[in-house]
Amino acid sequence: MAPPTNKPRLNLIDPEAAAITVTAEASRRFQALAHDLFDVPVVPAAPESRNFFRFPIYQTVRKLAEYATTGKKAATFDVMAAIHTLDYVADRYEEREDNESSYELGVIVGACYAREKIGAGEAGSLTVRDLATLASLSIRQVRELVSNGELPSRAPSYLKFLRERGVEGV
Numbered sequence: 450m451a452p453p454t455n456k457p458r459l460n461l462i463d464p465e466a467a468a469i470t471v472t473a474e475a476s477r478r479f480q481a482l483a484h485d486l487f488d489v490p491v492v493p494a495a496p497e498s499r500n501f502f503r504f505p506i507y508q509t510v511r512k513l514a515e516y517a518t519t520g521k522k523a524a525t526f527d528v529m530a531a532i533h534t535l536d537y538v539a540d541r542y543e544e545r546e547d548n549e550s551s552y553e554l555g556v557i558v559g560a561c562y563a564r565e566k567i568g569a570g571e572a573g574s575l576t577v578r579d580l581a582t583l584a585s586l587s588i589r590q591v592r593e594l595v596s597n598g599e600l601p602s603r604a605p606s607y608l609k610f611l612r613e614r615g616v617e618g619v
Contacts, residue, residue: 457553458585459560464514467553469496472507509534517560520618528561567619573604584614
């Protein structure tokens, strides 16, 4: 599937909206599967339902999106375990050609991985993609900054660059 023409940028992602979108899509997929396997009526969850915001997938995506966008998380929140719980949903997202929200979920997960590297003291292992994701730039833009000498290839400079770009929590 071709990527959307206006790829989502981390600085434009709303954690609440992302969590609602992913939860609603996952609910539609699971309901369709239940219908196919057991011939039950399809009644996907909607934000209007009273239990929607209690769904574990909603809570997981919301927490990941908040961490991705702000760098803030509860001490007990295991980012990597949360990402792994989304593997099944993310795989199913890729099957839909009309689903641009899967790219948004990819940005969230990519930003979480990058923040985990920083948190582990491994800022030197940040890739061009990591920097682009956190700085809400394209990979091409980051490469141009490096080739122009505006972004040195040293870890302390990476963090300084991200702070200068207004990235929270680095």
